[in-house]
Amino acid sequence: DVKVTQSSRYLVKRTGEKVFLECVQDMDHENMFWYRQDPGLGLRLIYFSYDVKMKEKGDIPEGYSVSREKKERFSLILESASTNQTSMYLCASKPSGRVFYEQFFGPGTRLTVL
Amino acid sequence: KQEVTQIPAALSVPEGENLVLNCSFTDSAIYNLQWFRQDPGKGLTSLLLIQSSQREQTSGRLNASLDKSSGRSTLYIAASQPGDSATYLCAIPKGAAGNKLTFGGGTRVLVKP
Numbered sequence: 308d309v310k311v312t313q314s315s316r317y318l319v320k321r322t323g324e325k326v327f328l329e330c331v332q333d334m335d336h337e338n339m340f341w342y343r344q345d346p347g348l349g350l351r352l353i354y355f356s357y358d359v360k361m362k363e364k365g366d367i368p369e370g371y372s373v374s375r376e377k378k379e380r381f382s383l384i385l386e387s388a389s390t391n392q393t394s395m396y397l398c399a400s401k402p403s404g405r406v407f408y409e410q411f412f413g414p415g416t417r418l419t420v421l
Numbered sequence: 422k423q424e425v426t427q428i429p430a431a432l433s434v435p436e437g438e439n440l441v442l443n444c445s446f447t448d449s450a451i452y453n454l455q456w457f458r459q460d461p462g463k464g465l466t467s468l469l470l471i472q473s474s475q476r477e478q479t480s481g482r483l484n485a486s487l488d489k490s491s492g493r494s495t496l497y498i499a500a501s502q503p504g505d506s507a508t509y510l511c512a513i514p515k516g517a518a519g520n521k522l523t524f525g526g527g528t529r530v531l532v533k534p
Contacts, residue, residue, distance in 0.1 A: 313464075338520050349525075349526050350510070350512075350522075352521055355521065395462075397465065409455050409467050410512075410522060411467060412464040412465040415462070
């Protein structure tokens, strides 16, 4: 079974802090994704990566950056956390090469910025 | 621009009743459609992926249909159980490689014992 893990289930940070959210997948997938989920707004794509050191902006990249130094690990970075970044963050992975494959999601990280 | 809609936003049924969940989309040129389940405070679990060339996909008590011409997919859950209570989301790939997903808003289901 595909396994996508996220470093924390719950995280509380203060405004202005630098925050790292880590995601690891164990299925050698080329593509990895970061989403945020908010009530009434649904799931929105922040960034995705289609290969090591490669990234592409999603629908809401402002205030975020990402890092993919190894194939299995994809990090989301909040350079200076703000209260409007309080949200549920979800990581996903997917094989490359064909559009027919499904995305597999991690358990999510609930981030609160005070 | 693809828009994905799920109506109703919430649904409550007695245990044993069949569940019918709807997903509508505006652009029929899709690669596939994926159905997910999300329990409160948790991540998404993939339920079914139905390819654009398929009309149905089945897994246990779950059956997903796809009608591209009318822009609709339906997820049927037979003989619902309290454990089926969750939010169900549909999603459609977008972009040249189909890596990005456009999600519907979800239908929150409560199955009463």
